[in-house]
Amino acid sequence: MTQLPATMTAIAIHGKGGPEALVAEERPVPMPGPGQVLIKVAAAGVNRPDVMQRKGLYPAPKGHCDLPGLEAAGTVAAVGEGAARFQVGDRVLALLNGGGYAAFALAEEPATLPIPESVSMIEAAAIPETFFTVWHNVFERGALKAGEWFLIHGGTSGIGVTAIQLAKARGAKVIATAGSAAKCEACIKLGAERAIDYTSEDFVEVVKAETEGRGVDVILDMVGGDYVDRNIRSLAEDGRLVNIGYQAGSKVTVDMMRVMLKRLTLTGSTLRIRPTSVKGAIARAVEAHALPLVADGKARIVIDSTFPLAEAARAHERMETSQHIGKIVLTVA
Template sequence: MRAVTISGPGPSGKLSVSSLNPPIAGQRDVVITVAAAGVNRADLLQRAGYYPPPAGAPDWPGLEISGTVRRVGPGVSRWRAGDRVTALLEGGGYAEEVVVRESQVLPVPDGVDLVDAAALPEAACTVWNNVVDVGRLQPGEWVLVHGGSGGIGTIAIQIARALGAHVATTAGGPERTARCAALGADLVIDHREQDFVDEVRRATDGRGADVVLDLLGGGALGDNVRALARGGRLVVIGMQQGRRGELDLSDLLARRGTVTGTLLRSRPADEKARIVADTEQHVWPLVADGRVRPVVHARIPFAEAQSAHELLESGEAFGKVLLVP
């Protein structure tokens, strides 16, 4: 099979198409013929040598795919050859075929194109786990989503809105802020022109956000805490502004706030299975009835995978970038 592999790992790492042996299904595994693979910032970090795959995962990148079941292991009962599915992976999605535990496979939601479905698994699982499970978002509360124009942000806006929350988000420039508003955000903050702490406090009559979903990391730590309401929950899932930040603990204590950091890729198999099951139970109905839809910026061939990474790095994409074999 063809796969997009990393040649020369490190900051100057490049992607190229290689020929590899096809995967073999274990007892509880599913082999899927890939229709598309989602491109995530974790893939960029892996290519640059900063985010190695977990033990046992393929060396090539790709954390989510959509496609058609090709074959299943002898212990698999739910899936059959020909089923249209999506899957959450530890790696290896940039390939014509993948093998994945049956517990990390989901059906393509009703009404969703098979290719576009690749934009859902990573973002939907990340948002449900971090905003609802960890962040405990409730109807009527305010959530601040950083990076509303990204692959995770576009899904987070829609899920939070569907759950009855008020949504504030950040984006850069009038076109992107308008598109975030069209997805359902109540407040869209142009981070190039506006201070998100001031804007959130103004919109909430001084209370602040009950939940903050943060992809920025260290550079935004202090401001994120200042944006919290009393009893607010800051959930950090990325480090786009660095690994280290400075925090005035008096701000956190005064708000009786919590700061939690999470990763999805390295979770144990049983935790991933629970997150995938919860996502199918709670998010997939929202997708099927049209309240949540994948937002796809571009479909790019495997042979141009390096360009796909450069597009994501540029910050120009709105929603997901997908690779297609």
């Protein structure tokens, strides 16, 4: 086994607040426990939950690493007892319990996958959080099928660009919302049948027109707030609304009579608190059904920008402008 350094550079959260709360510091290199692998990080994805954690709104669950970073790609540096799939030197991507903003990160082996040969480290780091989230929520919880209508809010977010492509590749008809003409154009290029500029159009009316009054079968929403009732009005009979975030608030008032009359399903999920067994099951599904689409060029990883690890604050500033199209990724030298 290659000799590991005793310490590493990591980006920690000092206090809570703006991007300036992200501070580089030296930490001991963690050692993998049973069922874990240690990844020498080449790149780490930046996600909205990282921003929420920095602000003190999404603390790491008990037992999880306090460092931000829920996904990373790199090479296996060490293997814990009972972890048998990977060997030192293997190229891997992983959904993490935190700790991606560092030179080394621990990953549970069931939530770790091999990187397809055609995929770079930067692209690989942009896969876990979005692909795991989209697969589980759109295709497992939302049960989206070929031929059905699918509405994704935030079509140019990391989640959005993934959802558009996976839904399209599996035969669904996609409508996406976005906040500018340029972003709407990007959604169309990724495979959306129609893109709605929410700054000038009412998505409820557009959905009604596009589906000839029928409505959509599945909606993936991370906005919440007043979108919830509008989503319910946009769903077809037997439609499914899946919430993965509440940027506009989680406490809402809805007319449950609409839910009953249209036989709707309202559901949602969050990944971070789920046990390793659940994350592992999602990982296996992603490996079987989604990663082949990337390897075959039927879905691509959309990278908005990259920043060196030491400039994590700038990466968060970019995310908070909401001007990005695709994923923001940190690179580790």
